[in-house]
Amino acid sequence: MSDFLDKVPELKNDFIERLKKAKTPEELQSIRVGFLGKKGKVTQLLKSIGGLPETMRPEAGQRLNVLRREMEALLEERKTSLEAETFLKKERQEKIDVTLPSRGRPWGGCHPVEQVTHEAVEIFASLGFTVAFGPEMENDYYNFEALNIPPHHPARDMQDTFYVENGLLLRTHTSPVEVRALRRWGAPIRIIVPGKVYRRDNDPTHSPMFHQLEGLLVDENVSVAELKGCLEAFVGRIFGRTLDVRYRASYFPFTEPSLEMDVECVACGGENQDCRICKGTGWLEIAGSGMSHPNVLVAGGVDPSKYNGFAWGMGLDRIAMLKYGLDDLRIFFEGDLPFLTGGGQSLR
């Protein structure tokens, strides 16, 4: 009997040794056959239990079955790890250089003025303003006369106008849309007008084409306080922080009173006498504004004894320059890729 049972650890050790040496599924299979197959060593041993005395048979059977299950488990385990090794080996052969450049197209880019326009529209829409549009090629009436700028008014000198040979002109500001919108929708009204405007000007801070955002609110009992509120809310959002502002009296024929809003210099905060952005003044002009002149409301078909309101105009290009720290406006309109993609690194 002990002879018989002594064979169990022997068999087991032999099995484990062979298992260790096995490198392929085929070798595993031959081990299985050699031990657990019909003529396998464990099977043979099981068959020989019948030759043992009756009292010893149960224990011998149990021990052999345990051995058999252990072997099955070890075989399975070895098989799984062999398979994993095979896959792994294959994967290693398929190794790539993950630092190679990506294929396909890189992310494109958004023009800085369009980016700022988008943000401005979002901000004012949240304040209840609806976007309105008007033609870029305008007539004299909407660009000047309806805005209380009759012919030969010296205010026309403030804006050097491009005229078109057909008698029209390129709008010098987005303000013509104020009157167009009032005529179309009447009061009360809250609109913003982002768009291109044109003046005969060309230097690093002036381009013959640039972008403005007009705002107009007409309602009953409107005060300067709401004008200030709207402009300050905008400035805080677009620059992402609260900035000091100041108001200066100014003159625009289509507003009365007229005021200009300055914000603290976004570059130096008024701390740098030699600041290139604010030229050492500490302030930046952001928006011309004022209470709508009664003549403008009348031109828009609105009764100024019932309604009043305010309007503003701001340069979107200038806001983009300040927000993104840019100093040459003319490059905005040259389609220059290094400029538009931040140096071109992102394009491959």
Add this chain to the structure above:
Amino acid sequence: MKMSLNWLREFVETDLEPESLARRLTETGTEVEGMEKPCSRFSGAVSARIEKLEIHPKRKDLYVAEIDTGTGRAVCVSAASNLELHSCVPYGPPGSVLADGTKIGKREFDGIKSEGMMLSAEEIGLPDVADEFGILKLDPGTPPGMDIRKLLGLDDLVFDLSITPNRGDLLSIRGLAVEVAGIVPGSRLLQTKETFPSVGDWLGDFEGVRLEDPDCSLYVLGYADSVSIRPSPVSSRVRLCLSGMRPVSNIVDATNLVMLSTGQPLHAFDADLLPGKEITVRSARDGETIVTLDGKERSLTAEDLLITSGGVPIALAGVMGGLHTEINESTRVILIESANFDSIRVSRTSRRLSLPSEASYRYARIVDPQKAKPAVCEIFGLLSSWKAARPLGMVVEGSEGEKFPKTVPLEKKTLEKILLTDDQEMASRILKRLGFEEATVLKSRRVYRVPSYRPDVSIEEDLVEEVARVWGYDKIPSRLPLGTREPGDRTDRIRCKEALRGVAMARGYVEVVTYSFISPEMLDKMGVVGADPRARALPLANPISRDQSVMRTLLAPGLLKAVESNLRSGWRGPIRLFEMGAVFLEDPATELGVKENLCIGGVACPGRDYPSPWGKEAVDDFFSVKGDVEALAASRGLDVRMVSHEEPFGHAGQTAAILLEGDAIGYLCRIKPSLQEKLSIPEPVYLFEIDMEPFIKGEPARFGEPFRFPAVFRDISLLVEKEIPSEAVAWDIRKEAAETLSELRLFDVYEGEGIPAGKRSLAFSLAYRSAERTLRDDEVDEAHERLRENLSRKGYILR
């Protein structure tokens, strides 16, 4: 407008520091754009008198002067040829500094030591002050040893003011003094005494002034004889220079100084050169001419207002005097015009003739008629004190108007509504300081008399502005508007732009904004000529350059130019650009006769010499760009198709029209190789442009049914004429196939070996699927076989 602080202080007393004054002016509406200390580096010079003058013993080109410097004698060597014994000159002793920063020292000239130097106007920093070449001569009798900065009035501060067009009254020192007194609490206007009493009788045989045009409401004419033309006193010349004007001669300088002081333009005629015995103000006759002071002959129209004498034009009213009656060296008798002309009339003439002048600038901004007489008095005083002329009298034709020509009410409730204050007293105090007078005081409203120098104030809102700008906008709170009537709407147009921008950027396009005006040559280069409506680009009447002289009728020129310039400036690698913007086309059916079409355009080009590890896979071609166009449309819920098409700039074999429900809304093309060559672009360029109008509204996103049952797949391969579009073949397949054909996909296009010339093989994969049940193979086989038979019957060769 340049404002000398010293000059201002002759009229108004204020304790405010210059910086604070500048801030106050700026916040109340007169922006101070700069403040400059004149000739700031120039220092240390004093006045001196030449006591002895000899030619240098060894150098004939040099003079040796012994001068009295106030504290002793000094020897100066100079090359200037205008030196005279006993004349007074500026002297820079060793250690003093010239305007350009040069420090003066001692220097020896062939054995004679020069202790410092006598100075020219240029060395002081005011070249225009010189009346002759050489050393600047000070007024005779100037005591030696005086500080030159002080003597010349350089101990000043010059403000550069931006005067808004409504405030013509601020184009004068006296006007600014009134303003400063109004805006600076505690300041006081100084009463200046009438500098010349009303003068006596009219002399000579002059017959007077006739006003024949209502646009001249007032004409004051001063008369002076014993004129002696000289340079004006040095300090006056300096003052003119600091004010931005050039000294000419005492008479002309006096007219300019008084204009700067009062705001009233003056003009002096040489009375002896007057063609007639009278002065008449009338409209010009069409075709009449005048030679103006600048020597140019001007052709006139009835729009222009003229000053004439004996029927001959002698001045363009309010714009410029005539050459023939100009003050000259032999002038003995002068007439001084101080008139009031209509602002529109003057500005029209000045504009039409492109002849801006200090006078027309002021007239265009309205001159106070009350200033005409005092201005003549002031110039008389000046001429007398300079001993430049003997004032004799003046004639006044027309009306000076009222001191307070109109009244404007200010309601308490208006103050409350706009400025959120009910403090009428405060408002009243401010207005009175600015020169307004209270006419009526009621509980609910006050009425104010408006002074003649404030023609810009005519309605209640104008008074509100006067109050607000002085009171201060910072006193008004900030608050958001209440009572929104409806939510703000970004509108479909903005949403469309944003959706398209998102797609374009995600597909690798960079947004550009190019000028709306383009070069007409670019349209020629592109072959957009002749009957093509896009060839009729609207020209600007006053373009900046020929390159930007016509309005774009399509986006392509700007996009192509951007590609070209990127390559020229050294960009390598792929270029993908897009732009959204208006193009301008003539259209008589619209309100303005011009249709502005909002378009989206894009351009893609592989760039220059830029291999990639991915080879051709990464290179844009017609079909990659077609995918971009389809994606743009899809982002708005739309399907577009392409059909073969022609564009003057498009490759004859690679140009498509973009169709939306059968209508062409744009094009996609590879540009003509010849155009590519003209633009020096090394690789093919793909270009598209689409009218955005149908995209703006778009269609809502669509969703479909999920696949509930598996599909059965079959392939079909057809041999077709090369000219037949694959899409037409696909349509035929769909038409001939059973209802159960669910998806159809072209998976191979082949021509070449084994395919007859002029033909190609198109291979499609078909998925048969039912929404109700799983199809059986035999059903599909039967359906597919029927399709093959149908196609065969239609003439297709099945492979």
